[in-house]
Amino acid sequence: MPLSANILQSLHSIVGDTGFVTKQSEIAPFLVESRNKFHGKCDALIKPATPQEVAEVLAACNDHDIPVVPQGGNTGHCGGAVPNGGILLNLSRLNHIREIDALNATISVDAGCILHNIQTAADQAGLYFPLSLAAQGSCQIGGNLATNAGGIHVLRYGNTRELTLGLEVALPDGRLWNGMRALRKDNTGYDLKHLFIGSEGTLGVITGAVLKLSAKPKDHATAFLGALSPADLMEVFALLREQFGEELTAFEIMPRFGLEISIKHMTGTRDPFHTPYHWYAVVDIATSRPDSDLQSDLEDALHPLFDRGFLQNATVAQDMEQANQLWALRENMSEAQKREGGSIKHDVSVPVSKIAEFIEETSHMIGNIVPNSRICAFGHMGDGNIHFNISQPEEMKKVSFLAHWNDFNEIVHEMAEKVGGSFSAEHGIGQLKTEEMELFRGGVELDMMRALKQTFDPNNIMNPGKVIKDTKGG
Numbered sequence: 001m002p003l004s005a006n007i008l009q010s011l012h013s014i015v016g017d018t019g020f021v022t023k024q025s026e027i028a029p030f031l032v033e034s035r036n037k038f039h040g041k042c043d044a045l046i047k048p049a050t051p052q053e054v055a056e057v058l059a060a061c062n063d064h065d066i067p068v069v070p071q072g073g074n075t076g077h078c079g080g081a082v083p084n085g086g087i088l089l090n091l092s093r094l095n096h097i098r099e100i101d102a103l104n105a106t107i108s109v110d111a112g113c114i115l116h117n118i119q120t121a122a123d124q125a126g127l128y129f130p131l132s133l134a135a136q137g138s139c140q141i142g143g144n145l146a147t148n149a150g151g152i153h154v155l156r157y158g159n160t161r162e163l164t165l166g167l168e169v170a171l172p173d174g175r176l177w178n179g180m181r182a183l184r185k186d187n188t189g190y191d192l193k194h195l196f197i198g199s200e201g202t203l204g205v206i207t208g209a210v211l212k213l214s215a216k217p218k219d220h221a222t223a224f225l226g227a228l229s230p231a232d233l234m235e236v237f238a239l240l241r242e243q244f245g246e247e248l249t250a251f252e253i254m255p256r257f258g259l260e261i262s263i264k265h266m267t268g269t270r271d272p273f274h275t276p277y278h279w280y281a282v283v284d285i286a287t288s289r290p291d292s293d294l295q296s297d298l299e300d301a302l303h304p305l306f307d308r309g310f311l312q313n314a315t316v317a318q319d320m321e322q323a324n325q326l327w328a329l330r331e332n333m334s335e336a337q338k339r340e341g342g343s344i345k346h347d348v349s350v351p352v353s354k355i356a357e358f359i360e361e362t363s364h365m366i367g368n369i370v371p372n373s374r375i376c377a378f379g380h381m382g383d384g385n386i387h388f389n390i391s392q393p394e395e396m397k398k399v400s401f402l403a404h405w406n407d408f409n410e411i412v413h414e415m416a417e418k419v420g421g422s423f424s425a426e427h428g429i430g431q432l433k434t435e436e437m438e439l440f441r442g443g444v445e446l447d448m449m450r451a452l453k454q455t456f457d458p459n460n461i462m463n464p465g466k467v468i469k470d471t472k473g474g
């Protein structure tokens with residue numbers, strides 16, 4: 001049902017002209033998700049400028065049973081920020097850094113702050129905010145919190161959840177919860193912030209956050225490694241972790257196919273080696289010790305790995321420019337994959353010890369169904385998070401390949417679960433994986449989630465149909 005003139009007028013009076021958009025041509029760019037898989041619709045795009053405005057908008061929508069879809073930078077991969085009616089609540093005007101307390105090593109921010117701006121503000125204060133992902137120039141911290149984003153430094157610093165001390169949240173009934181406490185210890189009953197982190201906008205709208213900052217790394221080294229198999233790279237990972245402990249900040253893997261398409265499609269990239277290898281890893285170590293020489297430490301640590309047959313080749317970046325070039329090979333891969341025709345993508349996690357088995361067996365099963373499928377299983381090996389992406393065979397029609405969507409999902413997700421993993425690692429559920437939620441998290445777990453949803457949002461106005469299937473009317 002379209003929104004009535006009365007309700008549109010109330011929303012307009014809350015957010016004013018700048019925050020109120022009903023012209024469909026102006027709304028259209030906000031309705032498509034980054035992978036172009038989901039296309040939405042809504043009656044109004046509402047952009048509040050303060051937490052109070054967010055709360056008032058929710059109160060008005062709750063009174064009239066109007067669905068509200070919170071939206072950050074719209075870089076999510078699961079269609080979570082794509083509306084199917086009602087209003088789209090875009091947080092981009094809520095974008096102030098509220099306070100940096102350098103002594104407490106914390107930063108308080110509005111939820112609509114772009115991740116990169118938070119990193120910069122921390123840097124200017126002589127500190128470091130470690131959350132880092134390729135979308136950091138456009139994703140917002142509210143979106144990172146709502147999806148509990150991971151990225152490349154989880155190995156050392158944890159997911160967004162581990163970086164968060166306090167939250168401010170507008171509840172569906174229009175109340176504003178101020179949990180903006182900058183405390184590392186606060187055992188006062190249930191830790192409510194954790195309910196909203198990772199809830200993908202289904203329980204309330206995050207309007208502010210207090211985030212932990214860390215000491216700035218003073219020295220840093222990057223290596224690009226060539227190996228025969230994921231099993232060999234797992235050995236390399238384990239040995240580097242033993243040697244460097246928490247100074248090992250990233251360990252990312254990619255197959256030859258991933259490197260090839262990065263080089264083919266992205267200008268300014270080149271193969272770091274003269275010989276091709278089946279598998280590669282990008283490794284980062286960093287320290288805040290002032291007297292270190294990580295570049296030579298890393299070179300020394302890699303030598304014995306050749307003798308033991310785990311490594312075939314390695315290059316250690318000599319400066320930041322070279323390090324960025326090596327990282328670009330990994331970071332550009334998703335973009336490059338878009339230019340290789342149809343692809344079916346997955347974001348799973350498995351215990352690190354099971355990665356090789358998972359990749360090998362799953363690849364084999366996919367190949368049995370569509371021979372010559374080009375498998376691009378890459379990602380955050382250090383966190384057990386594999387993006388098991390499959391590109392169509394070159395000779396196959398895109399539409400015929402994409403017809404295997406459900407079969408491939410079943411294989412990949414069931415294999416992940418079989419080895420003790422999860423069908424959703426860091427991207428969340430959105431509207432993409434609600435079936436899998438029923439399948440793999442049914443029973444007690446889903447019952448508890450439904451009970452929470454019912455408690456916080458009895459009218460089911462918050463992002464209905466996302467994460468768990470609609471709670472109202474079944």
Ligand code: FAD
Nearest residue numbers: 072073074075076080140142143144146149150151201206
């Ligand atoms: P959106 O896409 O706008 O929203 C995501 C979900 O959060 C939606 O359900 C939305 O309703 C909800 N939401 C947004 N803001 C709020 C709020 N203030 N309150 C309540 N709910 C809200 N993700 C990773 O985890 N790791 C990666 O390494 C990674 N790399 C990426 C690389 C690229 C190139 C791209 C395009 C995406 C990548 N992503 C990655 C996915 C995406 O960037 C993250 O999920 C990010 O956290 C989403 O933030 P956003 O602001 O764009 O949120």
